[in-house]
Amino acid sequence: MSGCEANFDGLVGPTHHYAGLSFGNEASTKNQNAVANPRLAAKQGLLKMKALADLGFAQGILPPHERPHLSTLRKMGFGGSDREVLTKAQAYSPRLLSSLSSASAMWVANAATVSPSADSADGRVHFTVANLNNKFHRAIEAETTSAILRATFHADKYFAHHDALPQVAALGDEGAANHNRLCGAYDKPGVQVFVYGRDGLVKDGNEPVRYPARQTRLASDAVARLHQLDEKRTVFIQQNPHAIDSGVFHNDVISVSNANVLFHHEQAFVNSGKALDEIRKKMAALELDFQPIEVPQSKVSLDDAVATYLFNSQLLSKTDGKMMLVVPEESRQHAGVWAYLSALKDSGGPVDQIEVFDLRESMRNGGGPACLRLRVALNRNELNAVNVASLVSDSQFTRLNTWVDTHYRDRMQAKDLADPQLLTEVRTALDELTNILGLGAIYPFQR
Numbered sequence: 207m208s209g210c211e212a213n214f215d216g217l218v219g220p221t222h223h224y225a226g227l228s229f230g231n232e233a234s235t236k237n238q239n240a241v242a243n244p245r246l247a248a249k250q251g252l253l254k255m256k257a258l259a260d261l262g263f264a265q266g267i268l269p270p271h272e273r274p275h276l277s278t279l280r281k282m283g284f285g286g287s288d289r290e291v292l293t294k295a296q297a298y299s300p301r302l303l304s305s306l307s308s309a310s311a312m313w314v315a316n317a318a319t320v321s322p323s324a325d326s327a328d329g330r331v332h333f334t335v336a337n338l339n340n341k342f343h344r345a346i347e348a349e350t351t352s353a354i355l356r357a358t359f360h361a362d363k364y365f366a367h368h369d370a371l372p373q374v375a376a377l378g379d380e381g382a383a384n385h386n387r388l389c390g391a392y393d394k395p396g397v398q399v400f401v402y403g404r405d406g407l408v409k410d411g412n413e414p415v416r417y418p419a420r421q422t423r424l425a426s427d428a429v430a431r432l433h434q435l436d437e438k439r440t441v442f443i444q445q446n447p448h449a450i451d452s453g454v455f456h457n458d459v460i461s462v463s464n465a466n467v468l469f470h471h472e473q474a475f476v477n478s479g480k481a482l483d484e485i486r487k488k489m490a491a492l493e494l495d496f497q498p499i500e501v502p503q504s505k506v507s508l509d510d511a512v513a514t515y516l517f518n519s520q521l522l523s524k525t526d527g528k529m530m531l532v533v534p535e536e537s538r539q540h541a542g543v544w545a546y547l548s549a550l551k552d553s554g555g556p557v558d559q560i561e562v563f564d565l566r567e568s569m570r571n572g573g574g575p576a577c578l579r580l581r582v583a584l585n586r587n588e589l590n591a592v593n594v595a596s597l598v599s600d601s602q603f604t605r606l607n608t609w610v611d612t613h614y615r616d617r618m619q620a621k622d623l624a625d626p627q628l629l630t631e632v633r634t635a636l637d638e639l640t641n642i643l644g645l646g647a648i649y650p651f652q653r
């Protein structure tokens with residue numbers, strides 16, 4: 207198969223903690239105030255990256271953001287020295303400081319939507335940074351995400367970068383977590399599938415009632431337009447509001463695609479049969495055979511899917527033509543889900559290997575294997591144009607692992623965030639990291 211799918215994983219930042227900031231994400235709510243271990247979190251993520259790189263997959267890394275986010279605090283009127291800003295913000299509202307200190311940028315499936323060059327009219331890879339408008343702690347990610355993506359994929363000839371959509375609820379955009387692509391070879395035209403939770407402009411009675419629908423159709427349409435996609439090869443599907451109300455706050459908690467396979471839960475979409483038919487027809491026009499793997503509610507309930515993150519998995523093509531599913535340890539711990547996975551592996555279908563990773567630190571905030579990675583399908587020239595130090599090699603892994611050991615604390619709670627020493631530690635670490643990754647000045651404090 208020509209071309210490749212490179213996975214760029216977000217590295218967990220030094221202020222990783224459990225703040226209960228994401229209403230609608232049940233793990234986030236459940237684990238509010240638990241004690242986090244940023245060092246362990248970063249190392250769990252690095253181990254996944256290393257393991258996949260060792261298996262021969264193209265693996266990249268995206269750095270964490272600067273937190274606490276002093277520039278937002280200053281914009282909100284907290285003045286004086288950095289130390290004073292932190293003290294005043296903590297006195298005003300510990301929850302505000304916590305929101306502006308979240309390490310949520312680790313979940314880079316929400317960093318941007320990416321369309322490969324084979325699908326875009328101008329023949330370039332398009333990136334639109336997600337505005338993450340539904341959550342305050344995430345809406346502040348866009349600016350640094352944009353700087354990071356532009357530094358990582360910097361050749362204009364190959365890569366087109368779009369800023370985040372305007373920061374309004376009607377244009378709520380959560381990036382690649384609500385986007386799938388079905389294809390044959392990664393560098394040949396495919397069918398892009400955008401999944402949205404609500405319209406954005408009008409209420410049609412199909413919205414969830416308990417939890418927010420973060421992604422709007424208005425935003426998905428805008429991204430498809432920006433990426434110069436052909437409507438004959440684009441599909442828009444509404445996410446099942448009942449699934450959102452059950453804790454499926456992003457579509458990647460209930461479905462994942464790779465090549466011509468869509469692994470999904472039976473209750474993932476509104477009018478599922480019609481949606482799958484449209485994908486099938488549009489793929490057939492490209493002479494591609496669509497292979498959906500639909501998991502029935504009777505085998506894995508929505509609640510179990512949310513609790514185990516079975517679908518927040520990475521589906522990866524191996525050189526032998528078969529696929530491997532990368533799942534979190536929580537999927538192995540659940541007898542019913544593990545029985546389903548064992549049967550899937552032995553079914554004679556496309557998936558014949560299951561790999562399990564311990565990502566507990568991230569999982570406790572609702573971030574599984576797929577949340578931690580941004581898929582970028584590339585042809586050979588494009589892969590060669592990626593900032594080389596952003597690719598995970600043995601030597602980069604060793605440097606990064608040592609960097610984490612040197613700079614990260616092994617315990618973090620909201621009350622630690624006002625410590626001015628923490629800000630110094632973060633800035634020292636990030637300054638060093640931009641050197642390791644050769645990214646230049648990407649953080650506000652470096653400018």
Ligand SMILES: N=C(N)NCCC[C@H](NC(=O)CCC(=O)O)C(=O)O
Nearest residue numbers: 225226227228231234315383456577
């Ligand atoms: N499904 C994907 N692609 N990403 C998962 C994102 C998890 C993230 N959690 C948080 O932001 C929790 C932070 C806290 O509560 O401390 C979110 O809800 O946006």
